[in-house]
Amino acid sequence: VLEVEPQIIEQFVRSGEVKLVYRHLSQIGPASELLAEASECVADQGRFWAMRTAIYAGQGDLYDNTQANVALLADGLGLSGEALNACLAAETHRAMVQADNAAAKAEGIRTRPVFRINDQQLIGAQSFEVFAQAISAALGR
């Protein structure tokens, strides 16, 4: 994600040809569900995509003390860790995140990551070249 996605963004998203849509999976259990909730709490502060990148970059520190460490990530983005904690305590987005995971399951998503480029599905991490080829095909090039 951290290597390939910036290339996709610069080559296809910034031009307006492609949009990215993120679907939450919480297959790992409570910690991954909490992180999905945290990302939505941060979305309330307008920084979902920046937080998502920060979570992936700091993933190794998030298996333990997940809530405290994700609050530190929010602080690092200049956001309110206090607001994040309040949002998590209120379970503001829990039902939504759980519904996202259930909807993905209902769509046949059994592993992660999975990508859909219009009608084409890619399972597992892929190189930029694979994405570029699939996107170009979808664009009719």
Added chain:
Amino acid sequence: MIARVLGVLCIAGALVACGSAVGPAAERFATPPPAATTLPSATAEQAPPTTVVAATEAPPAAPAGRATAVPQEENGLQTSRTAEGYQVLGNPAAAVTLVMYSDFL
């Protein structure tokens, strides 16, 4: 006596003339009274455009638990949500949609 009658008629005529001149002006400039006969019809006439504006400005209804879709921007790219409430980065009208199903761990 005749002079007194003429005087009274003259004053009455002046008042009528004055009244007819002041009446329309009062209607034009005075604060409209809460007239039950005109206000409801005026309100009814204005209601449709008000409703249309509200409908066009109102964000699409988001599924329960999702924040209202307010277009924003991150890193120079538009951010929004799909009709279902999923996070979107980039042009909402882009020809190609890259959906990413992922977990944070």
